Amino acid sequence: MTLPVCRADTPVVEVIKQLDRSGEARAVIVSPRDEYVCQISPNEIRRHLLTGLDADSPIGSIAEASPLFLREPELADPERRRAVAVELRAAGYSHCAVVDAGGRFLRVVPCEELLGAAGGPQPAAAGGVQRVLVIGGAGYLGAVLVAELRAAGYAVRVLDNFIYGRGALAGLAESGRIEVVDGDIRNIQTIVSGLADVDAVVLLAAVVGDPASQTRPTQTIETNLLAAQAIAFACRSQQINRFLYASTCSVYGQGDGLLTEQSALAPVSLYARTKIASEQSILALADGTFSPTILRLGTLYGLSPRMRFDLVVNTMAMKAFVDRKITVFGGAQWRPLLHVRDAARAFVACLAAPLAAVGGAVFNVGSEEQNYQIAEIARLISEALGGIPIDRQGSTLDARDYRVSFRRLRDVLGVTPCHTVAEAAREIYACLQGGTIRNPLARVYFNHYFDSTEE
Numbered sequence: 001m002t003l004p005v006c007r008a009d010t011p012v013v014e015v016i017k018q019l020d021r022s023g024e025a026r027a028v029i030v031s032p033r034d035e036y037v038c039q040i041s042p043n044e045i046r047r048h049l050l051t052g053l054d055a056d057s058p059i060g061s062i063a064e065a066s067p068l069f070l071r072e073p074e075l076a077d078p079e080r081r082r083a084v085a086v087e088l089r090a091a092g093y094s095h096c097a098v099v100d101a102g103g104r105f106l107r108v109v110p111c112e113e114l115l116g117a118a119g120g121p122q123p124a125a126a127g128g129v130q131r132v133l134v135i136g137g138a139g140y141l142g143a144v145l146v147a148e149l150r151a152a153g154y155a156v157r158v159l160d161n162f163i164y165g166r167g168a169l170a171g172l173a174e175s176g177r178i179e180v181v182d183g184d185i186r187n188i189q190t191i192v193s194g195l196a197d198v199d200a201v202v203l204l205a206a207v208v209g210d211p212a213s214q215t216r217p218t219q220t221i222e223t224n225l226l227a228a229q230a231i232a233f234a235c236r237s238q239q240i241n242r243f244l245y246a247s248t249c250s251v252y253g254q255g256d257g258l259l260t261e262q263s264a265l266a267p268v269s270l271y272a273r274t275k276i277a278s279e280q281s282i283l284a285l286a287d288g289t290f291s292p293t294i295l296r297l298g299t300l301y302g303l304s305p306r307m308r309f310d311l312v313v314n315t316m317a318m319k320a321f322v323d324r325k326i327t328v329f330g331g332a333q334w335r336p337l338l339h340v341r342d343a344a345r346a347f348v349a350c351l352a353a354p355l356a357a358v359g360g361a362v363f364n365v366g367s368e369e370q371n372y373q374i375a376e377i378a379r380l381i382s383e384a385l386g387g388i389p390i391d392r393q394g395s396t397l398d399a400r401d402y403r404v405s406f407r408r409l410r411d412v413l414g415v416t417p418c419h420t421v422a423e424a425a426r427e428i429y430a431c432l433q434g435g436t437i438r439n440p441l442a443r444v445y446f447n448h449y450f451d452s453t454e455e
């Protein structure tokens with residue numbers, strides 16, 4: 001890999017485009033006579049955009065000449081090579097520019113190579129992304145995703161207003177392994193400060209689930225639609241082009257056969273309607289640079305540091321423990337399920353994929369094997385937990401009924417979910433038995449109560 005090289009008269013927006021395409025963290029800027037000027041990062045450019053720089057201005061208008069480079073003959077001097085490389089690495093650079101006797105740019109050399117074996121490992125960065133902003137990172141999916149992102153080597157900032165408490169991220173935040181911004185995305189200033197110096201944004205924050213959106217419809221529209229639009233717009237204007245939006249397979253509502261990303265949408269709730277409207281307004285902002293990706297997740301299940309017991313698998317496993325039976329309402333409805341850890345893996349894969357492969361795309365996230373009828377889910381859980389009785393009720397509480405194709409996810413991202421309902425049911429049951437969660441019926445575990453009591 002080598003860094004993109006841009007002439008000083010290249011428009012800022014073009015430099016960003018080349019950086020996005022290359023997946024590199026910096027571009028080399030050279031004068032019209034090919035003299036080396038400096039290396040510049042997307043975040044340095046974004047800071048200027050935020051103070052009013054026009055994205056069509058030449059990059060030379062903000063590129064300041066840097067003294068940190070090597071002349072070709074200096075490559076033969078181990079001490080000089082090392083000194084420059086150490087200084088560059090300390091300042092966060094991965095490469096050193098090499099120039100000829102006239103100061104003309106020749107090539108870049110990795111600092112690692114200049115340092116030799118003593119250089120130590122390079123900081124991780126996939127697809128040019130180093131710092132990720134996870135909006136809604138304190139939630140059920142967010143808390144799992146944040147841990148996955150840290151494990152993958154990303155720096156993580158979480159922006160959340162902690163509707164359901166702070167417990168899920170307390171350990172990571174206290175140890176300084178993540179940065180936390182406490183704020184409401186319905187506030188523009190919060191959005192702008194949260195976006196400072198990030199390379200990619202994952203938007204999870206929402207009023208989530210049909211019952212919660214029914215309880216607070218105005219908050220749902222403000223958060224799921226208006227704030228989501230504002231965030232996407234702010235990202236586009238600051239050239240933060242990698243933007244992942246968590247949508248839901250609930251947008252399909254009711255449908256026949258295996259539904260693909262092109263199938264008709266038939267929402268049966270305000271929640272699903274706001275998700276569709278935000279998908280559409282985010283995708284409408286896509287242009288040559290801003291490249292949002294929509295991930296339509298199946299219904300999630302499994303343990304998370306911010307637990308929810310209002311999701312079908314989690315509810316059934318919890319009821320098996322509390323009531324010693326599993327109650328099923330209706331039972332014939334189809335629903336795609338997805339383990340929360342598999343969902344997190346899909347986001348991580350998407351962040352690392354070339355922008356050209358995922359920008360402007362919609363992905364269903366799940367697996368065909370986990371399109372289940374509700375009665376089948378109850379049977380699987382009952383079996384996994386040693387034969388807990390199932391109580392079938394005639395009435396159906398939830399009108400959603402659809403099966404989904406996940407072919408695009410497999411073909412483009414190579415993601416295949418691997419965790420199962422049985423495994424999650426056993427994990428949840430063991431966690432309840434062990435007393436890690438003392439009162440699973442507490443309101444904090446059910447989104448529609450909007451309760452921030454820590455358990």
Ligand SMILES: NC(=O)c1ccc[n+]([C@@H]2O[C@H](COP(=O)([O-])OP(=O)(O)OC[C@H]3O[C@@H](n4cnc5c(N)ncnc54)[C@H](O)[C@@H]3O)[C@@H](O)[C@H]2O)c1
Pocket residue numbers: 135136137138139140141142159160161162163164183184185186203204205206207208209223246247248249296297298299300301306308311447
């Ligand atoms: N859980 C599922 O089964 C499921 C399925 C499909 C899609 N999704 C999507 O995944 C995303 C995450 O869902 P979840 O299950 O983790 O939900 P969650 O309710 O556990 O998490 C949402 C997070 O967003 C935060 N938030 C809400 N409003 C905010 C605001 N105005 N400002 C700042 N933060 C705010 C909350 O405090 C919470 O931490 C959502 O966008 C949801 O639509 C979830």
